[in-house]
Structures are given as structure tokens and as C-alpha cells.
Amino acid sequence: MDFTVSPHVEAYRSRVAAFVDAEILPLESDPAAYDAHGNIGLAHLERLRGMAREQGLWCLQLKPETGGAGLGKVGMAVCYEAMNRSIFGPVVFNSAAPDDGNMMVLEAVGTPAQKERWLAPIVAGHVRSAFAMTEPHPGGGSDPSMIRTLAERRGETYVVHGTKWFITGAEDAAHFILMARTSDDARKGLTAFLFHRDQPGWEIVRRIPIMGPEEHGGHCELAFDGLEIPAENVLMGEGDGLKLTQIRLGPARLTHCMRWLGLSKRCVEIARAYASERQGFGVRLADRESIQLMLGDLAMRIEVGRLLVMKAAWALDRGSFARKEVSMAKVHVANLLHAAADTAIQINGARGYSKDTVLEWIYRYARQARLVDGADEVHKMVLNRSLEAEGEAFWRWDVSGDAA
Template sequence: MDFHISPIVEDYRRRIDAFVARELIPLEADPASYDRHENIDLGLLATLRARAMAEGLWCLQLKPENGGAGLSRVGMAVCYEAMNYSIFGPVVFNSAAPDDGNMMVLEAVGTPAQREKWLKPIVRGEVRSAFAMTEPHPGGGSDPTMIRTTAERRGDTYVVHGHKWFITGGEEASHFILMARTSDDERHGLTAFMFHRDQPGWNIARRIPIMGPEEHGGHCELTFEGLEIPAENILLGEGQGLKVAQIRLGVARLTHCMRWLGLAERCVAIAREYAAERQGFGIRLADRESVQLMLGALAMNIEIGRLLVMKAAWELDQGGFARKEVSMAKVQVANTLHQAADIAIQINGARGYSKDTLLEWIYRYARQARLVDGADEVHRMVLNRWLETEGRNFWQWPVAELAS
């Protein structure tokens, strides 16, 4: 792949950088900028979203006909990294999970009528959304074939019974994508449905307390006791739920990595700034070899993550699935973010452990990165399956066609 980015993508990156530095970073130190769950205050968010829209930095990941800029996956990688240099960035630009993944899958598989009804309001920033797949034991988590929530067809309607949990954004969402079992078929037993929060027959049992900080709407436990969904709200067709999930999660896992790279770089910046001014025993921290080794290794690990993300993004842009590449990026970047926050706290000492910097916020947030959208161990297991299947070809380079 060619690592040059287009002038258009570079223009977006520069404008995002400037917006983040001017509009977002100054707000992070003000307690009034946060809601009670340690995310950006919704009133402030609305103001900043309007500014992002006005500057043409809104929903860059979608096609122009759906309200976006039509960025490629490679272009998204560049821009998302810049966005998440601030903890507030992704949600301000409407590129935060779960809306980000939900918008992209609705764009990819929704009918024109479904995109008008379910996608456009999210794009306009009028509603939030959630993806309801994960279930408590013995239901499905990383293995969607274990899903036990059922949708029984009755004429042109499906009646849903079941139990979901850790549904990100559930308390604030209006539009939900629901994964439910419609048959016992191993490959075609799941179906993806859309439903609205105002429909009867379901309930938010609780907002699950977490280490935090939390996304808007938290992580919720949902129960379904007769929710009725019309057949017209099925995505891609009955029995195609696993395919919908694969389409959504493949890109969504990678966009997590794109964003986390920016956050890891922010940790490095906070660490370097402090190391440059803090002295002990007659020497600056920045001049100590031990600190230099930590920061040098961290910079290398971030760059490894960037290369893996770019390779996966490039493969997706070529029309491939990039399953190996996404799994490798997910493990590398999630662990690098966790490492970046930990090292930055160590360099900052007690200051890093306090709320005088963003580092403790990022550290708590980073720990979930190794769990969401597939735990490290699941992705490593998947990679081993590829290795078992491909052997040495696991590392094979794609070969270009000869010019005619």
C-alpha cells in the first residue's frame, strides 16, 4: 500500500487538529464541562456539534448522499486519530461508538426507506442509537451463535422475548439494532431488527455501574417481554443477522483502534510535557535514560498500531474483509492505549494518579478497550485459527496483477 494520504484527507486532518486544539482541549480541565457520568455535558455537546457541522467536520465517514464526506477507511483512520486527541472529540464530530458503527451498517445494508427512517435522524444529530447483541450467561457474548433472545414470527410481526446487557448508550438511545434468534439454523438463525425506544414490550432493567467513565447512555441491561417488531424493520432479511453483525463489527472494531491511537498519543504528550519541566536529584525527568526508554518504546508501539490499522483500512478499501488485520490491530492498539496511560501516570507520579490531569480518566477508559468488541484472548484465538488454516501463507503478501 501507498502510505501517502490525499490532500483532501490532509485538509480534513489539519482542520480537525485545529478544532480540537481550539474548541475541545481547553474545556477538558473545567469540571463544568462534564455530566455526572464523567462524559461531556449534553448542553455543551450540542453547542460544539453545531460548530463542527458549521465547519464541515460532521459525519465524515458517511457517503455524501447520506450527509457525510465520503471518506475512505484509510481517510477515516487519519481523521479519527486526530479527533480523539481530545477525550471529547469523537462524539462532537459524530464518530463515536455506538452511533458510528450503527450509521455505517445502516448505510451499508439498509433499504432506502430504512435509511430515511432509522439512519437520517442519527446523522442529523436528533437521536442516539444502540446495538443490542450481548447477553448474560448462558447467552451470547463474543460468540453470537449463543444468542438466546428470540423473535417469533406472527404474521407480519415478530414478538421478542429475551435479555441483553452491557448495551452501550441504551439509556439515551432512541434507535436500536437488536440481534435475536429466529431459528435454530447454525448460520442463518439470527436476524437483525430495528426498533424505537417508545415501542412497548421492553424495559431498561438497570444502568450497570462500571469503572467508568461512561459513554452517554451508559451500559444498560435490557429485558424483552413481548416487544412487537414489524417485518419491514428487518435488516438485510430474516436469517441474515450474523452477516449484519459481521459487517458492523468488522469496521467498528477498527474505528475503535483509529480513535484509541489519538488517545494514546495524547498520553505521550502529557507525559513528555511533564518530563520536560520536572526535576529531581538535579536532572530533568526527560534527561533520564529510564524515562527515555519508556517513551521511545511507547512511541514505537503506537506506530506499530498505526501500521496495523492502516493495513486493515487499506484492505477494507480494496473490498476485502480484513479479518486477520482487524484482529491484530484490535489487540495491539487496545494494549498500547492501556500501556500509554499507565506509563504516562508513572512519569507524572502522584500528579498522574490525581484528577489534575486526564490520565486517570484515560486509564479507566483504556481498561475496557481490551474487552469491548472481543476480548484480547478471543482475537488471538481467531488469529491462531487463521494460522492453522493458512500455515506459512498467513504472512503472504498480496501480489499485483501484471500490466497488460
């Protein structure tokens, strides 16, 4: 594969990086810029979002006809990494989860009427959205076949009963994508639905407290007790829910990795800056071999992560589901992020453990990376299944001219 990026993509990356440096990073040191849950306050967010729209840096991941820049997954990898040099970055450009994944899947599979009703307001930044799939035991988590929330068809309406939890952004969301069971068929038993927060028959039971900073709208438990959804609000078709999860979750997992690479690089940046000026026993930290080994190892692991992400992005752009590539990137980069934050805190000492830098924020946030969108162990199991099925072909090189 060609590892160069186009001048078009580089121009966007450069502009994103300049925007982050000038407009977003300064807010991180201002306690008044944070909301009660450790994210950027809404007043600051709306101001910056307006600036991003004015500068043409809005929804870069979407097609031009949808309101984006049509960068493709490779272009997104380059720009998302630059966005998440700041902990506040992605949401400013309307490229943060869960809206990011929801917009991409609605763009890919929604009908024209569904795009106008459900997608356009998210693209415009008028509403937030959520993806309601995960359930408490014994319901579905990483294994969607275990989903127990039921949607019973009654004429042209589906009636929903069940429970979801850890639904990111639910408290602030207006538009929801809901995964529910419509039959016991192993492959065609799930269906994806669209509903609005103002519809009766459901409620947010609680916003679940977590150990780290939160996305806007938190992580919520939802109860459905007779929510009625018109058949016109089925995404794709009845029984296509499993296919929809494959379309949505693969790219969404990879966009997490793209952003986490930016945070990992930020950790190294903070650690290097401190090591270059901090003296101990007559020697700069940066001149100590132990510190050089720590930073060199992180630099290598970040580059490995970038290569894994780029290969997966390239495969997605060619029309592949890139299951192996996404799983490898997800495991590696999730663990890298945690290691980068831990190492940077160690180099910074007490300063790193304090709130004088964003390292402690990243460290608390990083622990969830090994769980969200599939735990490490699930992805390793998926990789082993591919290994069992493909054998030596697991490591094959694609040949020019072959189909994706």
C-alpha cells in the same frame, strides 16, 4: 501499499486537529464541562456539534449522499486519530461508538425507506442509537451463535422475548438495532431488527455501573417481554443476522483502534511535557535514560499500531472483511492504550494519579479496551484459526492485480 494520504484527507485532518485544539481541549480542565458519568455535558456537546456541522466536519465517515465526506476507512484512520486527541473529541463530530458503527451498517445494508426512517435522524444528530447483541450467561457474547433472545414470527410481525446487557448508549438511545434468534440454523439462525425506544414490550432494567467514564447513555441491561417488530424493520433479511454482525463489527472494532491511537498519543504528549520541565536530583526527567526508554518504547508501539490499523483500513477499503488485520490491530492497540496511560501516569507521579490531567480518565477507560468488541483471547484464537487454515500463507503479501 502507499502510505501517503491524499491532500483531501490531510485537509480534513488538519481542520479536525485545529478544532480539537481550539474548541474541545480547553473544556477538559473545566469540571463543569463533565456530566455525572464523566463525559462531556450535553449543553457543551450540542454547542460544539453545531460548530462542527457549520465547519463541515460532521459524519466524515459517511458517503456524501448520506451527509458525510466519503473519506473511506484510510481517511477515517487519519481523522479519527486526530479527533481523539481529546477525550471528548469523537462524539462532537458524530464519529463515536455506537452511533458510528450503526450509521455505517445502516448506510451499507438499509433499504431506502429504512435509511430515511432510522439512519437520517442519527446522521442529523437528532437521536442517538444502540446495538443490542450481548447477553448475560448462558447467552451470546463474543460468540453470536449463543444468542438466546428469541424473535417469533407471527404473520408480518416478530414478537421478541429475552435479555441483553452491557448495551452501550441504551439509556439515551431512540433507535436500536437488535440481534435475535429466529431459528436454530447454525448459519442462518440470527436476524437483525430495528425498533424505537417508545415501542412497548421492553424495558431498561438498569444502567450497569462501571469502573471507568461512560459513553452517553451508559451500559444497560434490557429485558424484552413481547416487543412487537414489523417485518419491514428487519435489516437485510430473516436469517442474515450473522452476516450483518460481520459487516458491522469489523469496521467498528477498527474505528475503536483509530480513536485509541489518538488517546495513546495524548498520553505521550502529557508525559513528555511534564518530563521536559520536572527536575529531580538536579536532572530533568526528560534527560534520564529510564524516561527516554519508556517514551521511546511507547513511540514505537504507537507507530506499530498505526501501521496495523492502516493495513486493516486499506484492506477494508478494498472490499475485504480484513478479519486477521482487524484482530491484530484490536489486540495490539487495546493493550497499547492501557500501557500508554500507565506509563504516562508513572512519569507524572502523583500528578498523573490526580484529576489535574486526563490521564486517570484515560487509564480507567483503557481497561475496557481489552474486552469490548471481543476480548484479547478471542481475537488471538481467531488469528490462530487463520494460521491453522493458511499455514505459511498467513503472512503472504498481496500481489498487485489480485482480487481483494
